[in-house]
Amino acid sequence: MPEVKNRQAVTGAQAIANAMRQINPDVVAAYPITPQTPVVEYFAQYVADGAVDTEMIPVESEHSAMSAVVGAAAAGARAMTATAANGLALMHEIVYIAASSRLPIVMPVANRALSGPINIHCDHSDAMAERDSGWIQLWAENAQEAYDLTLIAVRLGEHEDVRLPVMVNFDGFIISHGVEVVDFLDDEVVKKFVGEPKVKYPLLDVNNPVTYGPLDLYDYYFEHKRQQIEAMKHVKRVFKEIAEEFEKISGRKYDILDKYKVDDAEYIMIALGSTAGTVKYTVDLLREQGHKVGLVKPWIFRPFPKKELQELLNGRKAVIVLDRSASFGAEAPVYEAVKSALYEVSDRPKLGSYVYGLGGRDIKVDHIKQAFEEAFSGNINTDEERYLGLRE
Template identity: 80%
Template sequence: MPAKQALTGAEAIAYAMKQINPDVVAAYPITPQTPVVEYFAKYVADGVVDTEMIPVESEHSAMSACVGAAAAGARAFTATAAVGLALMHEIVYIAASLRLPIVMAVANRALSGPINIHCDHSDAMAERDSGWIQLWAENVQEAYDFTVMAYRIGEHPDVRLPVMINFDGFIISHGVEVLETLDDDVVKSFVGKPIKMYSLLDTEHPVTYGPLDLYDYYFEHKRQQIEAMKHVPKVFKQVAEEFEKISGRKYDLVEEYMTDDAEYIMIALGSTAGTIKHTIKELRAEGKKVGLVKPWVFRPFPKFELQRILNGRKGVIVLDRSASFGAEAPLYEAVKSALYEVAVRPQLGSYVYGLGGRDITPAHIRQAFEDAFKGYLIADEERYLGLRE
């Protein structure tokens, strides 16, 4: 029977990993990720999982150990945040390039400097072109659910890509929420045995990982990665459908909230979507036709879904929890680009918020919606919510 539990996001992810029982977990502590592997280390110490836990000397080594383990045919997991993810950067690309379905939870935190430990999305955005599938959780429940789903997506023979589960640092990682967890045996049979391909330990079929790949073949291998990403939407939907059968919870590439008749739509990643839903309810009570689109999947970018949903709306407001210095913010840039070909382009507005953990309130969200109601969205102007001028 599904059980209600009160857990932090970090505990929920560790709990899902306990149920999955991966072969290898290699990790290095960093705020606010640390409790994920801390809770998991307890499962290892208590003998409730068979996992080989490798406490490494840096995040660069954590991802390197995961690459080695995954190439050997093991299910590998790590978790990190911010500068830890940045230190991994080199191997993050290698994991995707070698097509290893590693799963990594990222407790999103602002990149230094000046040093800051609180939530924003600059860490994950720095890896958006690394070739990882990026899932974005709004709350503890979604962080748990995505962890259960991740290996099924990444290990699929048409995909073979690593999966990053983003969950906002502190807000989700340390916030206790009630969630519904599945039974161990249900998770076990859903996740199944690892789908192994080209395992180094399969000595009957020897294989070389990581040979020099120059101008004669590198380009073709990048094209294969591009193709693998194109297969993700189909595979994600299949896995989500199966997941719905065991959980009753429905996932898609994007979540639509009160969009059916919405004239104005806000788009945001992660926990802020919850605050937006709250504000939308208030605005709906005042008769405003507003809605939310929350990408559950940011890489691959759900372009066609956004084109279908946003075409013909009056206004679209994109909230970014990271800046792109000298260019448009990453989510906004992608949404704006997606809307180039739609028949009836909505007014578009870009709002950067919440950098370094700056709080975002319903008042800020209302402020952005008010701009839209007044027809005062300017596509080439970046605005800031909660910033002191």
């Protein structure tokens, strides 16, 4: 385990801004939006202090922010932005263009509820609205993971077999504004880890002129989509390779799934982001009472860890899926994907779908216990969506 030299109490936003300082991207274009604002604010300070070489572009909207980083990445720059909620929604058009143009932009997203009614607090509806955009989605549980995954994201997106943009999701306020202890790597170690930007078809290479964004009709569009589908298939392998390398420099281990006490678990809960921490605590409490429970937290949601979940969940008594967003008129996004993955397994567990925490509503240990206890008593239903912490 490498020695920790730089342990600080910081917010998740500070941790990410520090990761960005160490990455020293060529271009950052961003527009402030709660709760992402401090990420950009801290980073702008680094730019003003001359701590980075970054060309920072203060834009007039998120649509412009994403457009600017698309242009920068196409030029051959290592480009980053950050946003949240309605900002991400305003980017939506260009989010797809970034992915389909195969530009490895890295974007931390401080997950927040999409309006309306207007709400600034933690919710996953913003990222879930982009889940089919072609971006890789990484999900952090805390400030440490937000920092680490931001560094890993740079390598992952730029990998020759991937060439895709990466969204690093970290829960708004809970992670972005909560102060936690974070172990930072040395600047030199990060510099070596991220390396020089790996560029492909840079517009600034005037000796090899290329065209970005040409009209792509029925004769070729389909083939380009198929290439994106293929690129996503490489992500999990590449992520594992990079995670292994990252473990050597940090001592911190990442994988497709974070598995907590699952080996003998009969009941497994699945959750994204910071709620996984509360679930781990609850798992410990329930285990003290003799319940065989565990947690699975996907570090990667896109591409969806279908195979990994099939292997892990096959034969369990029950699987409870928590979703911090709803899909109106359909099943919640994480639940829908998990349920679909389990269609093929030989020994399907019972399934329960629980939507919680919309608009920043707290999720408490009692809520998580309630969901587990409903599973213990066999009182869960594959076709029924339930709600934790909702007033009837």
